[in-house]
Amino acid sequence: MQLVPLKESVVGDVRQPLMLLLGAVGLVLLIGCVTWPTFCLRAPAPGAARCGAASAGSGQNAPRAAIAHESLLLSLLGGIAGITILLCTQGLLQRMVPESLRG
Secondary structure (H helix, E strand, O other): OOOOOHHHHHHOOOHHHHHHHHHHHHHHHHHHHHHHHHHHHHOOHHHHHHHOOOOOOHHHHOOHHHHHHHHHHHHHHHHHHHHHHHHHHHHHHHHHOOHHHOO
């Protein structure tokens, strides 16, 4: 017989995956914090007050269609980058899943 602590038998070694998750969440938060001021500066005049930004910014007179196209392009590029990163790190992510959870 071998004695194993209850915590280790229930959850196993989850420190590394949780640190990876913490890093990913921190990165998403950082991206959001960097993007929000840019959004506020490019918002139309009614939205500028909501962001707390004065009427400064070069994108306020841009047509809504141009802003929509730019947003769509950035969304597509972000999705492509995310899928590329997933495909490149897929093996690493699969190795991190414990044997007991693999199907």
